[in-house]
Amino acid sequence: MKKTLFGALLTSAALTFGAGSAAYATECIAPANPGGGWDFTCRQVGKLLYDLKLVDQPVQVTNMAGAGGGVAYTHVVTERNEAADLIVAASSATTTRLAQNAFAGMTADQVRFVGAIGADPGVIVVAKDSQFQTLGDLVEAIKADPGSVTFAGGSAAGGFDHMKPLQVLKAAGFDDIRSVKYIAVDGGADAITQTIGGFTQAMTGDMSETIGFLKAGDIRILAVLTEERVPGFDDIPTAREQGFDVVAVNWRGLYVPKGISDEQFNDWAAKLQAVADSAEWKQVMMDNGLAPFTKVGADFQGWVDQVVAETVTLSKEIGVIQ
Amino acid sequence: MEILANLAHGFTVAATPFTLFLAVVGCFLGTIFGALPGLGPSNGVAILIPLAFTLGLDATQALVLLTSVYYGTMYGGRISSILLNIPGDEPAMMTTLDGFPMAKQGRAGDALVISGVASFMGAFLSTVGLVIMAPLLAAIAYLFGPAEYFALYLLAFLTLGGVASKNQAKAALAAALGLGIAMIGVDNATGMPRFTGGNLHLNDGVDFLVAIVGLFAIAEVFIFIESHGKNSAIGVALDKVSIPWRDLRSTFGTMLRGSGIGFVAGVLPGAGASLGSFLAYMAEKSWLGSRGRFGTGDPRGVAAPEAGNNAAAGGAMVPMLTLGVPGSGTTAVMLAVLMTLNITPGPLLFSERPEVVWGLIASLFIANIVLLIMNVPMVKLFVKVLMVPAWVLMPMVTMVSFVGIYSLTGSYFDLVLMVGFGILGYILRKLDVPAVPVILGILLGNEMENALRRAMTISNGDWTYLFSSPIAIGLWIFAIAGFVAPFFLRGKLKKPPVPATDDLNED
Numbered sequence: 154m155k156k157t158l159f160g161a162l163l164t165s166a167a168l169t170f171g172a173g174s175a176a177y178a179t180e181c182i183a184p185a186n187p188g189g190g191w192d193f194t195c196r197q198v199g200k201l202l203y204d205l206k207l208v209d210q211p212v213q214v215t216n217m218a219g220a221g222g223g224v225a226y227t228h229v230v231t232e233r234n235e236a237a238d239l240i241v242a243a244s245s246a247t248t249t250r251l252a253q254n255a256f257a258g259m260t261a262d263q264v265r266f267v268g269a270i271g272a273d274p275g276v277i278v279v280a281k282d283s284q285f286q287t288l289g290d291l292v293e294a295i296k297a298d299p300g301s302v303t304f305a306g307g308s309a310a311g312g313f314d315h316m317k318p319l320q321v322l323k324a325a326g327f328d329d330i331r332s333v334k335y336i337a338v339d340g341g342a343d344a345i346t347q348t349i350g351g352f353t354q355a356m357t358g359d360m361s362e363t364i365g366f367l368k369a370g371d372i373r374i375l376a377v378l379t380e381e382r383v384p385g386f387d388d389i390p391t392a393r394e395q396g397f398d399v400v401a402v403n404w405r406g407l408y409v410p411k412g413i414s415d416e417q418f419n420d421w422a423a424k425l426q427a428v429a430d431s432a433e434w435k436q437v438m439m440d441n442g443l444a445p446f447t448k449v450g451a452d453f454q455g456w457v458d459q460v461v462a463e464t465v466t467l468s469k470e471i472g473v474i475q
Numbered sequence: 476m477e478i479l480a481n482l483a484h485g486f487t488v489a490a491t492p493f494t495l496f497l498a499v500v501g502c503f504l505g506t507i508f509g510a511l512p513g514l515g516p517s518n519g520v521a522i523l524i525p526l527a528f529t530l531g532l533d534a535t536q537a538l539v540l541l542t543s544v545y546y547g548t549m550y551g552g553r554i555s556s557i558l559l560n561i562p563g564d565e566p567a568m569m570t571t572l573d574g575f576p577m578a579k580q581g582r583a584g585d586a587l588v589i590s591g592v593a594s595f596m597g598a599f600l601s602t603v604g605l606v607i608m609a610p611l612l613a614a615i616a617y618l619f620g621p622a623e624y625f626a627l628y629l630l631a632f633l634t635l636g637g638v639a640s641k642n643q644a645k646a647a648l649a650a651a652l653g654l655g656i657a658m659i660g661v662d663n664a665t666g667m668p669r670f671t672g673g674n675l676h677l678n679d680g681v682d683f684l685v686a687i688v689g690l691f692a693i694a695e696v697f698i699f700i701e702s703h704g705k706n707s708a709i710g711v712a713l714d715k716v717s718i719p720w721r722d723l724r725s726t727f728g729t730m731l732r733g734s735g736i737g738f739v740a741g742v743l744p745g746a747g748a749s750l751g752s753f754l755a756y757m758a759e760k761s762w763l764g765s766r767g768r769f770g771t772g773d774p775r776g777v778a779a780p781e782a783g784n785n786a787a788a789g790g791a792m793v794p795m796l797t798l799g800v801p802g803s804g805t806t807a808v809m810l811a812v813l814m815t816l817n818i819t820p821g822p823l824l825f826s827e828r829p830e831v832v833w834g835l836i837a838s839l840f841i842a843n844i845v846l847l848i849m850n851v852p853m854v855k856l857f858v859k860v861l862m863v864p865a866w867v868l869m870p871m872v873t874m875v876s877f878v879g880i881y882s883l884t885g886s887y888f889d890l891v892l893m894v895g896f897g898i899l900g901y902i903l904r905k906l907d908v909p910a911v912p913v914i915l916g917i918l919l920g921n922e923m924e925n926a927l928r929r930a931m932t933i934s935n936g937d938w939t940y941l942f943s944s945p946i947a948i949g950l951w952i953f954a955i956a957g958f959v960a961p962f963f964l965r966g967k968l969k970k971p972p973v974p975a976t977d978d979l980n981e982d
Binding site: 186189192193196219221224227253255256257300303309315335336338339340342343345346349350351352353364366368371440473 | 521617620621661662664667668673674675678679798799801807811819821823886925928929933
């Protein structure tokens with residue numbers, strides 16, 4: 154009997170611990186299970202907000218997984234619309250899904266995107282012995298025969314990883330993007346494995362996913378989809394300098410409920426800017442393969458609106474949405 | 476020699492009093508998480524992540540804690556499979572098939588000891604495999620493309636009908652039901668939601684854990700209520716635990732084979748421990764043919780899946796560490812932890828962070844020995860958790876099921892879904908349809924479909940691509956043989972089974 158009680162108590166204690174209980178502190182919702190990118194954003198930003206004395210109490214992280222962030226999004230819009238002490242982790246995946254109506258009718262204008270404070274640059278990768286030496290080679294091969302190249306990526310069809318090569322091809326003047334072949338596998342590392350194995354000809358993903366394989370010499374990065382070359386990887390050319398004007402980065406940031414006042418919104422923006430400027434955050438970015446990418450407040454909201462509009466156009470062309 | 480030096484280095488990292496303490500705590504918690512239906516390896520590990528961060532553990536310590544929990548759940552899952560006929564977690568599902576019949580025959584203690592030793596063998600051998608072959612094995616992942624994976628899952632699927640010993644048609648029906656449930660959720664190949672009824676909660680599909688807890692634990696509660704405890708599995712007695720040396724000797728070969736199969740299944744990214752235990756069980760069943768009494772309490776039917784799932788747990792570490800590709804759901808969670816600890820798994824991890832890798836491997840050996848002690852001589856301690864009067868146990872099982880599932884997603888929806896599965900499980904029980912193939916259908920169906928869709932995309936719709944490599948062709952031959960063979964063997968099977976003791980020397 155004692156053992157039973159002990160077991161049950163232990164379990165419930167551990168569970169309570171895991172789930173977290175609401176307190177009167179700032180809450181950061183990570184719309185995924187512990188350990189993922191959104192969880193990382195909440196925990197790191199939450200920690201720095203408190204360490205830098207931008208909030209009075211430690212930030213409470215709540216994990217609310219489901220539907221690729223849709224469950225948390227619905228929760229915020231319908232139940233927490235005026236919560237001024239709530240921030241929610243977001244990334245490119247959030248806006249891509251919103252643009253594609255993957256959150257059951259929810260739209261991007263039902264919350265306010267308050268800021269991005271780092272980004273994982275998009276990359277196009279081939280195996281080390283691939284015939285393609287430059288992004289141009291790859292694009293020409295697809296133009297000549299779209300069936301000859303298959304991309305592997307970690308997101309579902311129509312997801313952010315799928316969009317990257319399509320944007321490059323659009324920029325190259327290739328309009329038949331529905332003929333571009335893409336397979337969705339379980340994560341970036343799996344996509345690289347399939348590419349090294351020769352089952353797919355190229356991989357599309359985030360830079361952080363590729364670093365181990367890059368250092369081991371198993372792959373070559375044909376292009377990084379940023380405005381400038383990434384510090385520390387100065388020998389990898391951008392798509393832009395190869396003549397394809399595409400910038401696609403997986404930003405890490407936050408949104409807040411729609412119903413808060415402009416003053417509260419600007420307050421959050423200022424706090425995020427302070428986190429982004431701190432030496433601690435710069436260290437965190439370096440440790441985790443993130444490139445600098447800071448946009449806050451109205452500036453960020455405007456950029457998000459533009460990205461969403463572009464994604465809608467592209468998604469319609471490939472038939473993910475009508 | 477270099478391996479031994481590295482390993483010695485690993486032990487110096489792992490064998491500090493504090494890390495040993497963490498290993499013991501992790502093993503204990505893991506066994507309990509595993510034994511309680513509703514809490515499996517992935518949420519067991521996920522629950523402890525915040526704890527690891529709060530305690531400020533360094534990379535090696537955090538890994539020791541989490542891998543001990545992982546291995547512990549693999550051991551613990553069998554306890555409720557055997558005693559309650561409710562798998563403690565999904566890889567322990569196959570253990571119910573022979574473990575529970577053994578318990579009903581009054582051999583619960585034997586089943587626990589055999590499965591405990593099998594778990595140890597599986598985990599130990601796969602850890603040795605990890606040490607010797609990790610860098611070589613990483614290359615296997617490069618040989619498996621969509622066509623090969625499709626053939627592998629097909630092999631599993633075509634042998635599914637044989638899971639039930641009595642009525643194969645019912646097993647096939649159950650598998651088809653699982654396959655249907657697997658179709659729910661966003662289709663990876665098009666990004667379109669299917670059969671979700673517009674409900675966001677179904678976009679990610681049905682979680683196996685929700686299905687398994689519903690079909691087994693909640694259904695058991697319904698049966699219990701209906702029959703006032705008479706037809707329920709609850710209440711199997713366990714008198715004394717002694718070591719059945721004879722059975723251990725006779726299942727030794729089974730454990731070795733199960734470990735080998737499980738390890739390979741674990742190494743392949745995506746296949747995981749459930750496939751490992753399933754293939755180990757089915758392979759043993761067909762290997763023994765009419766000489767086995769599978770499904771009716773054959774000790775080998777307990778040894779094979781337990782060796783298989785524990786070996787797969789070790790095997791799954793290979794792609795996780797060497798490629799950064801998780802080999803199972805739990806390693807996916809652990810991979811995320813590694814990233815957060817600023818360790819990037821991948822081809823360079825062994826050379827760049829040897830202290831982490833070898834510390835981890837050393838701690839796996841330590842955890843294994845701790846677990847063997849906890850799960851064989853001290854197994855009664857855990858059994859006591861499940862051996863309480865039914866009026867205490869049933870509410871507890873129900874509560875832990877609900878809390879466990881809620882901790883997965885924090886959504887009420889999964890609780891409703893779980894009760895739905897409970898009702899389905901009750902109906903299936905009444906119709907005498909086995910529930911195990913439903914789960915396997917969900918689990919394998921998803922992966923099999925994804926593999927087929929990827930293959931078709933790559934080949935521009937050319938079906939011959941599925942037979943385009945020697946590995947794929949080999950798997951197809953096995954798959955077809957596995958499906959067709961029972962028809963030819965049927966005549967043979969009708970002969971009276973040879974007494975189990977006669978085949979000892981043939982193993």
